[in-house]
Amino acid sequence: MTDFTLRQLEYFLAVLDRGSVSDAAKDCRVSQATVSAALAQLEKQLKVTLIARGPARRARPTSAGREFGVRAREILSHVSDAVESLNDESAALQGPLRIGCIPTAGPRMLPATAAQFVRHHPQVDVSFVEAHPLTVQQMVLNGEVDVAVMYRKQIQIEGITRHDLAEVQLHAIVSADHPAADQDGVDIAELIDDPLILLDSPPTADLLISQIRGIGFEPSVRWLIPNAETIRSMVGLGLGFSLANAVPHPNTLTFQGMPVRYLPVTNPEFANTIVGVTMAGARLSKKLTAALDILRKTAAETDPHRWNRQSRTPTSPQH
Numbered sequence: 001m002t003d004f005t006l007r008q009l010e011y012f013l014a015v016l017d018r019g020s021v022s023d024a025a026k027d028c029r030v031s032q033a034t035v036s037a038a039l040a041q042l043e044k045q046l047k048v049t050l051i052a053r054g055p056a057r058r059a060r061p062t063s064a065g066r067e068f069g070v071r072a073r074e075i076l077s078h079v080s081d082a083v084e085s086l087n088d089e090s091a092a093l094q095g096p097l098r099i100g101c102i103p104t105a106g107p108r109m110l111p112a113t114a115a116q117f118v119r120h121h122p123q124v125d126v127s128f129v130e131a132h133p134l135t136v137q138q139m140v141l142n143g144e145v146d147v148a149v150m151y152r153k154q155i156q157i158e159g160i161t162r163h164d165l166a167e168v169q170l171h172a173i174v175s176a177d178h179p180a181a182d183q184d185g186v187d188i189a190e191l192i193d194d195p196l197i198l199l200d201s202p203p204t205a206d207l208l209i210s211q212i213r214g215i216g217f218e219p220s221v222r223w224l225i226p227n228a229e230t231i232r233s234m235v236g237l238g239l240g241f242s243l244a245n246a247v248p249h250p251n252t253l254t255f256q257g258m259p260v261r262y263l264p265v266t267n268p269e270f271a272n273t274i275v276g277v278t279m280a281g282a283r284l285s286k287k288l289t290a291a292l293d294i295l296r297k298t299a300a301e302t303d304p305h306r307w308n309r310q311s312r313t314p315t316s317p318q319h
Contacts, residue, residue, distance in 0.1 A: 003045055004045045007038065008042040009076055011028060011034070011035045012042055012050060013076070014028050015035065016061055016069050017144070019058055020058055021036055021059055039051060048064045048068075049062050050064060069143075070143050073142075073143035077143070080095050080287075093286060093287045093290055094287075095287065096126075097125065097126045097291060098127050098144065098145040098146050099127070099129075099145060099146065099147055099148070099291065100128075100129050100131060100145035100147070100149070101136065101150070102133050102201070103131075103228070104199060104201065104204070104228055104244065104246050105246055105274060108246045108248075108298075112298040112302070113298050114126065116294045116297070117294070129144075132201050132202060133203065134157070134203070136148040138157065141279060146288055146291070147163075147278050147291055147292065149165070149274065149275070150275060150277065151245060151272050151274055151275065152275050153207055153272050154204070155277065159279065160278065161277065161280045161282070162277055163292050164273050165275055165295050166273070168245045168246075169270070169304075170243055170264075171262040171264055171304070172243055172263045172265055173231070173241060173260050173262055174261050174263060175238045175260060176236075178241070181263075183263055185264040186264070186265060186266065187267060188270075189217065193220070194241050195220055195241070196219045196220055196222060196241060196243075197222055197225060197235065197239065197241070198242065199225065199226070199228055199231060199244075200226045205221075214269060215267060215269055228244070229255060232260055233256055235260050236254035247262045247304035249307060250262070264304075
Protein backbone atom coordinates (compact mmCIF):
# COMPACT_ATOMS: atom_id res chain seq x y z
CA MET A 1 0.00 0.00 0.00
CA THR A 2 1.29 3.46 -0.93
CA ASP A 3 2.37 5.37 2.16
CA PHE A 4 1.40 9.06 2.36
CA THR A 5 0.10 11.33 5.09
CA LEU A 6 -2.99 13.45 5.48
CA ARG A 7 -0.76 16.48 5.91
CA GLN A 8 0.77 15.86 2.49
CA LEU A 9 -2.72 15.75 1.00
CA GLU A 10 -3.63 18.98 2.77
CA TYR A 11 -0.56 20.79 1.37
CA PHE A 12 -1.14 19.34 -2.12
CA LEU A 13 -4.76 20.57 -2.18
CA ALA A 14 -3.68 23.98 -0.90
CA VAL A 15 -1.33 24.28 -3.88
CA LEU A 16 -4.14 23.26 -6.23
CA ASP A 17 -6.49 25.83 -4.72
CA ARG A 18 -4.01 28.73 -4.53
CA GLY A 19 -1.98 28.06 -7.66
CA SER A 20 1.44 28.44 -6.06
CA VAL A 21 3.56 26.87 -3.35
CA SER A 22 4.17 30.22 -1.68
CA ASP A 23 0.48 31.08 -1.37
CA ALA A 24 -0.30 27.55 -0.18
CA ALA A 25 2.40 27.85 2.49
CA LYS A 26 0.87 31.12 3.73
CA ASP A 27 -2.57 29.54 3.97
CA CYS A 28 -1.21 26.51 5.83
CA ARG A 29 1.02 28.71 8.03
CA VAL A 30 4.17 26.77 7.20
CA SER A 31 7.30 27.49 5.19
CA GLN A 32 7.53 27.08 1.43
CA ALA A 33 10.21 24.47 1.99
CA THR A 34 7.78 22.41 4.08
CA VAL A 35 5.13 22.44 1.34
CA SER A 36 7.68 21.70 -1.40
CA ALA A 37 9.12 18.78 0.57
CA ALA A 38 5.65 17.36 1.23
CA LEU A 39 4.78 17.55 -2.49
CA ALA A 40 8.05 15.91 -3.47
CA GLN A 41 7.49 13.06 -1.00
CA LEU A 42 3.89 12.60 -2.17
CA GLU A 43 4.92 12.44 -5.84
CA LYS A 44 7.71 10.00 -4.96
CA GLN A 45 5.30 7.72 -3.10
CA LEU A 46 2.74 7.84 -5.90
CA LYS A 47 5.41 7.59 -8.63
CA VAL A 48 3.68 10.33 -10.67
CA THR A 49 4.02 14.07 -11.25
CA LEU A 50 1.07 15.88 -9.69
CA ILE A 51 2.11 19.51 -10.09
CA ALA A 52 3.72 21.18 -13.09
CA ARG A 53 5.80 24.19 -12.09
CA GLY A 54 5.38 27.00 -14.60
CA PRO A 55 6.67 30.54 -15.12
CA ALA A 56 6.37 33.12 -12.34
CA ARG A 57 6.39 30.19 -9.91
CA ARG A 58 2.82 29.26 -10.81
CA ALA A 59 1.86 25.66 -10.08
CA ARG A 60 -0.69 23.84 -12.20
CA PRO A 61 -1.96 20.28 -11.79
CA THR A 62 -1.13 17.65 -14.35
CA SER A 63 -3.99 15.44 -15.58
CA ALA A 64 -2.98 12.91 -12.92
CA GLY A 65 -2.88 15.73 -10.36
CA ARG A 66 -6.42 16.85 -11.20
CA GLU A 67 -7.76 13.32 -10.90
CA PHE A 68 -5.89 12.64 -7.67
CA GLY A 69 -7.07 15.99 -6.30
CA VAL A 70 -10.70 14.86 -6.47
CA ARG A 71 -9.86 11.66 -4.55
CA ALA A 72 -7.70 13.53 -2.05
CA ARG A 73 -10.58 15.86 -1.20
CA GLU A 74 -12.82 12.85 -0.66
CA ILE A 75 -10.26 11.30 1.67
CA LEU A 76 -9.92 14.43 3.80
CA SER A 77 -13.69 14.92 3.82
CA HIS A 78 -14.25 11.35 5.06
CA VAL A 79 -11.60 11.79 7.75
CA SER A 80 -13.24 15.04 8.87
CA ASP A 81 -16.65 13.33 8.98
CA ALA A 82 -15.22 10.44 10.98
CA VAL A 83 -13.72 12.79 13.57
CA GLU A 84 -16.91 14.82 13.68
CA SER A 85 -18.99 11.69 14.34
CA LEU A 86 -16.98 11.13 17.53
CA ASN A 87 -17.60 14.60 18.84
CA ASP A 88 -20.35 15.45 21.26
CA GLU A 89 -23.35 17.17 19.68
CA SER A 90 -22.46 20.32 21.57
CA ALA A 91 -18.89 20.39 20.23
CA ALA A 92 -17.94 23.46 18.21
CA LEU A 93 -17.91 23.14 14.44
CA GLN A 94 -14.42 23.42 13.01
CA GLY A 95 -12.27 22.86 9.96
CA PRO A 96 -12.45 24.07 6.35
CA LEU A 97 -15.70 24.85 4.56
CA ARG A 98 -15.72 26.00 0.93
CA ILE A 99 -18.79 27.75 -0.46
CA GLY A 100 -19.19 28.54 -4.16
CA CYS A 101 -21.67 31.07 -5.50
CA ILE A 102 -22.73 32.63 -8.78
CA PRO A 103 -21.70 36.32 -8.93
CA THR A 104 -25.26 37.67 -9.14
CA ALA A 105 -26.26 35.96 -5.89
CA GLY A 106 -22.96 36.68 -4.14
CA PRO A 107 -23.83 40.14 -2.75
CA ARG A 108 -27.11 38.79 -1.40
CA MET A 109 -25.86 35.53 0.08
CA LEU A 110 -22.17 35.64 0.97
CA PRO A 111 -21.60 38.63 3.29
CA ALA A 112 -24.27 37.69 5.84
CA THR A 113 -23.26 34.01 5.61
CA ALA A 114 -19.64 34.96 6.34
CA ALA A 115 -20.75 37.11 9.28
CA GLN A 116 -22.76 34.25 10.77
CA PHE A 117 -19.80 31.88 10.65
CA VAL A 118 -17.40 34.46 12.10
CA ARG A 119 -19.78 35.21 14.98
CA HIS A 120 -21.21 31.79 15.77
CA HIS A 121 -18.72 29.26 14.35
CA PRO A 122 -15.30 30.96 14.54
CA GLN A 123 -13.42 27.67 14.34
CA VAL A 124 -14.80 26.97 10.88
CA ASP A 125 -12.31 28.12 8.24
CA VAL A 126 -14.89 29.26 5.69
CA SER A 127 -13.79 30.40 2.23
CA PHE A 128 -15.74 31.59 -0.79
CA VAL A 129 -15.39 31.49 -4.56
CA GLU A 130 -17.59 33.21 -7.13
CA ALA A 131 -17.89 31.70 -10.61
CA HIS A 132 -20.36 31.21 -13.44
CA PRO A 133 -23.15 28.63 -12.90
CA LEU A 134 -21.56 25.87 -14.97
CA THR A 135 -18.20 26.39 -13.29
CA VAL A 136 -19.51 26.19 -9.72
CA GLN A 137 -21.44 23.03 -10.57
CA GLN A 138 -18.26 21.46 -11.91
CA MET A 139 -16.43 22.56 -8.76
CA VAL A 140 -19.01 20.71 -6.67
CA LEU A 141 -18.49 17.54 -8.72
CA ASN A 142 -14.71 17.90 -8.41
CA GLY A 143 -14.92 18.40 -4.65
CA GLU A 144 -13.41 21.88 -4.91
CA VAL A 145 -16.34 23.40 -3.01
CA ASP A 146 -18.62 21.75 -0.45
CA VAL A 147 -21.76 23.60 -1.52
CA ALA A 148 -22.58 26.05 -4.29
CA VAL A 149 -25.33 28.66 -4.38
CA MET A 150 -27.17 29.28 -7.65
CA TYR A 151 -30.65 29.28 -9.20
CA ARG A 152 -32.62 26.11 -9.88
CA LYS A 153 -33.06 26.84 -13.58
CA GLN A 154 -29.28 27.12 -14.02
CA ILE A 155 -28.61 23.51 -13.04
CA GLN A 156 -27.13 21.71 -16.03
CA ILE A 157 -25.04 18.85 -14.63
CA GLU A 158 -26.05 15.46 -13.28
CA GLY A 159 -24.48 14.11 -10.11
CA ILE A 160 -25.45 16.95 -7.79
CA THR A 161 -28.17 17.22 -5.13
CA ARG A 162 -30.36 20.32 -4.85
CA HIS A 163 -31.29 21.91 -1.52
CA ASP A 164 -33.95 24.61 -1.87
CA LEU A 165 -33.12 27.80 0.02
CA ALA A 166 -35.89 30.21 -1.00
CA GLU A 167 -38.36 30.97 -3.76
CA VAL A 168 -37.38 33.96 -5.88
CA GLN A 169 -39.36 36.24 -8.15
CA LEU A 170 -37.78 37.74 -11.24
CA HIS A 171 -37.62 41.56 -11.14
CA ALA A 172 -37.37 44.05 -13.97
CA ILE A 173 -34.86 46.85 -13.38
CA VAL A 174 -35.96 50.19 -14.83
CA SER A 175 -34.81 53.78 -14.49
CA ALA A 176 -36.50 56.01 -11.91
CA ASP A 177 -38.24 58.00 -14.68
CA HIS A 178 -39.50 54.96 -16.59
CA PRO A 179 -43.31 55.04 -17.18
CA ALA A 180 -43.69 51.86 -15.11
CA ALA A 181 -41.34 52.93 -12.30
CA ASP A 182 -44.06 53.55 -9.71
CA GLN A 183 -45.98 50.34 -10.36
CA ASP A 184 -46.08 47.48 -7.85
CA GLY A 185 -45.34 44.96 -10.59
CA VAL A 186 -44.93 44.66 -14.33
CA ASP A 187 -45.83 42.23 -17.11
CA ILE A 188 -43.08 41.52 -19.64
CA ALA A 189 -45.48 42.73 -22.33
CA GLU A 190 -45.23 46.25 -20.89
CA LEU A 191 -41.46 46.33 -21.44
CA ILE A 192 -41.02 44.31 -24.60
CA ASP A 193 -40.57 47.37 -26.83
CA ASP A 194 -37.71 48.70 -24.66
CA PRO A 195 -34.07 47.73 -25.24
CA LEU A 196 -33.02 44.85 -22.97
CA ILE A 197 -29.60 44.72 -21.28
CA LEU A 198 -28.80 41.24 -20.00
CA LEU A 199 -26.08 39.73 -17.85
CA ASP A 200 -23.54 37.84 -19.93
CA SER A 201 -23.17 34.88 -17.57
CA PRO A 202 -24.08 31.60 -19.31
CA PRO A 203 -26.71 30.20 -19.25
CA THR A 204 -28.54 33.19 -17.70
CA ALA A 205 -29.14 35.28 -20.83
CA ASP A 206 -30.13 32.29 -22.97
CA LEU A 207 -32.60 31.09 -20.33
CA LEU A 208 -34.29 34.49 -20.05
CA ILE A 209 -34.47 35.01 -23.80
CA SER A 210 -35.95 31.52 -24.21
CA GLN A 211 -38.55 32.19 -21.50
CA ILE A 212 -39.56 35.51 -23.07
CA ARG A 213 -39.96 33.82 -26.45
CA GLY A 214 -41.92 31.07 -24.73
CA ILE A 215 -44.66 33.53 -23.79
CA GLY A 216 -44.86 34.89 -27.31
CA PHE A 217 -42.50 37.89 -27.40
CA GLU A 218 -39.20 38.64 -29.10
CA PRO A 219 -36.87 40.68 -26.84
CA SER A 220 -34.77 43.47 -28.28
CA VAL A 221 -31.41 42.72 -26.66
CA ARG A 222 -29.20 45.78 -26.85
CA TRP A 223 -26.18 44.53 -24.92
CA LEU A 224 -24.84 41.51 -23.03
CA ILE A 225 -22.69 42.78 -20.15
CA PRO A 226 -20.71 40.56 -17.72
CA ASN A 227 -20.96 42.96 -14.76
CA ALA A 228 -24.28 43.44 -12.95
CA GLU A 229 -23.25 46.81 -11.51
CA THR A 230 -22.46 48.13 -14.99
CA ILE A 231 -25.92 47.05 -16.10
CA ARG A 232 -27.53 48.90 -13.18
CA SER A 233 -25.72 52.08 -14.18
CA MET A 234 -26.83 51.72 -17.80
CA VAL A 235 -30.41 51.23 -16.67
CA GLY A 236 -30.13 54.26 -14.40
CA LEU A 237 -29.12 56.33 -17.43
CA GLY A 238 -32.22 55.17 -19.30
CA LEU A 239 -30.39 53.00 -21.84
CA GLY A 240 -32.75 50.06 -21.40
CA PHE A 241 -34.19 47.72 -18.80
CA SER A 242 -32.79 44.55 -17.31
CA LEU A 243 -33.94 41.45 -15.44
CA ALA A 244 -32.58 40.03 -12.18
CA ASN A 245 -33.45 37.58 -9.42
CA ALA A 246 -31.29 39.28 -6.78
CA VAL A 247 -32.77 42.55 -5.51
CA PRO A 248 -30.67 44.96 -3.39
CA HIS A 249 -32.07 47.29 -0.74
CA PRO A 250 -34.26 49.92 -2.47
CA ASN A 251 -32.06 52.77 -1.24
CA THR A 252 -29.14 51.39 -3.26
CA LEU A 253 -27.96 53.82 -5.95
CA THR A 254 -25.96 53.21 -9.11
CA PHE A 255 -22.26 54.04 -9.34
CA GLN A 256 -23.21 57.49 -10.60
CA GLY A 257 -25.60 58.04 -7.68
CA MET A 258 -28.79 57.44 -9.65
CA PRO A 259 -31.81 55.47 -8.39
CA VAL A 260 -33.31 52.53 -10.24
CA ARG A 261 -36.52 50.61 -9.59
CA TYR A 262 -36.91 46.86 -9.16
CA LEU A 263 -40.40 45.76 -10.24
CA PRO A 264 -41.66 42.20 -9.61
CA VAL A 265 -42.37 40.47 -12.92
CA THR A 266 -45.94 39.17 -12.69
CA ASN A 267 -45.62 36.48 -15.39
CA PRO A 268 -45.70 33.14 -13.50
CA GLU A 269 -43.39 31.51 -16.05
CA PHE A 270 -40.39 33.30 -14.50
CA ALA A 271 -40.72 31.84 -10.98
CA ASN A 272 -37.43 30.37 -9.75
CA THR A 273 -35.67 29.08 -6.63
CA ILE A 274 -32.32 29.91 -5.10
CA VAL A 275 -30.65 26.63 -4.19
CA GLY A 276 -27.58 25.14 -2.62
CA VAL A 277 -26.11 22.20 -4.53
CA THR A 278 -23.88 19.47 -3.14
CA MET A 279 -22.29 16.37 -4.59
CA ALA A 280 -24.87 13.62 -5.00
CA GLY A 281 -24.49 10.97 -2.32
CA ALA A 282 -22.27 13.13 -0.14
CA ARG A 283 -22.96 12.89 3.57
CA LEU A 284 -24.42 16.09 5.01
CA SER A 285 -22.07 16.68 7.93
CA LYS A 286 -23.05 18.92 10.84
CA LYS A 287 -20.88 21.63 9.32
CA LEU A 288 -22.54 21.40 5.91
CA THR A 289 -25.99 21.20 7.49
CA ALA A 290 -25.20 24.35 9.47
CA ALA A 291 -24.08 26.05 6.24
CA LEU A 292 -27.37 25.23 4.51
CA ASP A 293 -29.33 26.49 7.52
CA ILE A 294 -27.38 29.76 7.51
CA LEU A 295 -27.88 30.14 3.76
CA ARG A 296 -31.64 29.65 4.17
CA LYS A 297 -31.72 32.25 6.94
CA THR A 298 -29.71 34.67 4.79
CA ALA A 299 -32.05 34.15 1.83
CA ALA A 300 -35.09 34.83 4.05
CA GLU A 301 -33.59 37.98 5.54
CA THR A 302 -32.79 39.40 2.10
CA ASP A 303 -36.16 38.61 0.54
CA PRO A 304 -37.20 41.83 -1.27
CA HIS A 305 -40.71 41.50 0.18
CA ARG A 306 -39.16 42.21 3.60
CA TRP A 307 -37.68 45.56 2.64
CA ASN A 308 -39.39 48.37 4.46
CA ARG A 309 -41.58 50.08 1.89
CA GLN A 310 -40.99 53.35 3.69
CA SER A 311 -37.36 53.18 2.63
CA ARG A 312 -38.14 53.20 -1.08
CA THR A 313 -37.29 56.88 -1.41
CA PRO A 314 -33.56 56.88 -2.24
CA THR A 315 -31.23 59.00 -0.20
CA SER A 316 -29.20 61.65 -1.94
CA PRO A 317 -25.56 60.76 -2.69
CA GLN A 318 -23.06 62.29 -0.29
CA HIS A 319 -20.54 64.72 -1.72
